Amino acid sequence: MAPETPMAPETPMTSPRPATSPSPFEYAPAPESRGVVDLAPSYGLFIDGEFTESSDATRGGGTGGGLRKTVNPATEEVLAEYTQAGDEDVDRAVRAARKAFSTWSALPGAERAKYLFRIARIIQERSRELAVLETLDNGKPIRETRDTDLPLVAAHFFYYAGWADKLAHAGHGPDPRPLGVAGQVIPWNFPLLMLAWKIAPALATGNTVVLKPAETTPLSALFFADICRQAGLPRGVVNIVTGDGATGAALVAHPGVDKVAFTGSTGVGKAIARQVAGTDKKVTLELGGKGANIVFDDAPVDQAVEGIVNGIFFNQGQVCCAGSRLLVQESVHDEVLDALKRRLATLRVGDPLDKNTDLGAINSAEQLARITALAETGEAEGAERWSPDCVLPSAGYWFAPTLFTNVTQAHTVARDEIFGPVLSVLTFRTPDEAVAKANNTPYGLSAGIWTEKGSRILAVASKLRAGVVWANTFNKFDPTSPFGGYKESGYGREGGRHGLEAYLDV
CATH class of the missing domain: 3.40.309.10 (Aldehyde Dehydrogenase; Chain A, domain 2)
Known part of the structure; x- marks a missing residue:
């Protein structure tokens, strides 16, 4: 029989509460590496398959050619410089897109689809790099760019690649034709995703593109230009002109543009609608909201x-x-x-x-x-x-x-x-x-x-x-789902088979 042990003094069943409440649970820092993004000090315009200087910079005059800075909103650090495109630069880009249109639109849909599939695959392969880039240039959390933006960007290119050889079955007539050159102006809140919303259906339907990214977030569009080269996309099918609102206005007003697609503020959307009124340009506007x-x-x-x-x-x-x-x-x-x-x-x-x-x-x-x-x-x-x-x-x-x-x-x-x-x-x-x-x-x-x-x-x-x-x-x-608004939120739809109609002559 075991010897008796002295009884311990009686203790409460629970420990007394501390004088101060415990601090909330804290996460250890989990920073994503900036090292996966290799930024150049300066970027030119992407026209006819090549990065090029502004025509105004070459001649030493005109409205373009200057360098603008894009900064990290979280630190105010300058990330890179980029070129302010002038009217002649926009004209060069539109002419390059027009030249490429005859060849690109004549390709069988299945051939165009191959390029879109390649672009989607490259986006997936470079998704970590692009997510960090988007966070640096835009300021949104890496969790959102990594888990939401980039998967959706790739998904849009995959989706519209699938439509490229099925346009006759999309409900827009038995023989829908591309419009021609699409001038596209995108905002800064979802730079790469808005690019995908516009470029993917345009290319799938046989159009060529001149795109102007927002002046505060140009970098992902310039990286996308490199992806186009990596995918072997024919010269002139996608052109990127950077700059402020004057560049966007020049693109919208250019007589060689057949289709205008704009996402941004209601005020600018109204100005675009007035500018294209009386022309043959097809327009879609995705503007503000108060949901x-x-x-x-x-x-x-x-x-x-x-x-x-x-x-x-x-x-x-x-x-x-x-x-x-x-x-x-x-x-x-x-x-x-x-x-x-x-x-x-x-x-x-x-x-x-x-x-x-x-x-x-x-x-x-x-x-x-x-x-x-x-x-x-x-x-x-x-x-x-x-x-x-x-x-x-x-x-x-x-x-x-x-x-x-x-x-x-x-x-x-x-x-x-x-x-x-x-x-x-x-x-x-x-x-x-x-x-x-x-x-x-x-x-x-x-x-x-x-x-x-x-x-x-x-x-x-x-x-x-x-x-x-x-x-x-x-x-x-x-x-697969269309998106767009009523009243001052704009008109037209992006996404789904409805998004094809905006780029087809039906």
């Missing part, structure tokens, strides 16, 4: 909160279809708002190259100033502003995730597109009131519905004047 995200009282709250966060804080809210107006049924308003605030407190704002980062940098100082001014206007008009505690980096362009409550439809933050991480929260009592408030905007690009009832989803969606309506999700894209 309504509608949460009904039977919605799964935790799932809805994740969708709300993804709808407005993805890419720092710099998304044309962002769910920037949250409409919550009154009976669950407090519950949804409390859950949303708890979730926002966990978001990590900081280095975009850190794989743990949720919100990166605003794209430019100009855009940051616009977001700041509109947020200040919201406060001045009486809306209640809230942001979680977060320390913003001292260098670069940063804005904390922000909620506005006590918002009415008259508030500026509920009417104007802010294009930043700012969410306006409104309430409703009935489905009809939700629809009326959702449609009370000059825009018509996107909307979201959160409810467990399929009948309610169908009933509400059919009444919303939005080109895209998501049900129990938000910001989900697929190359």
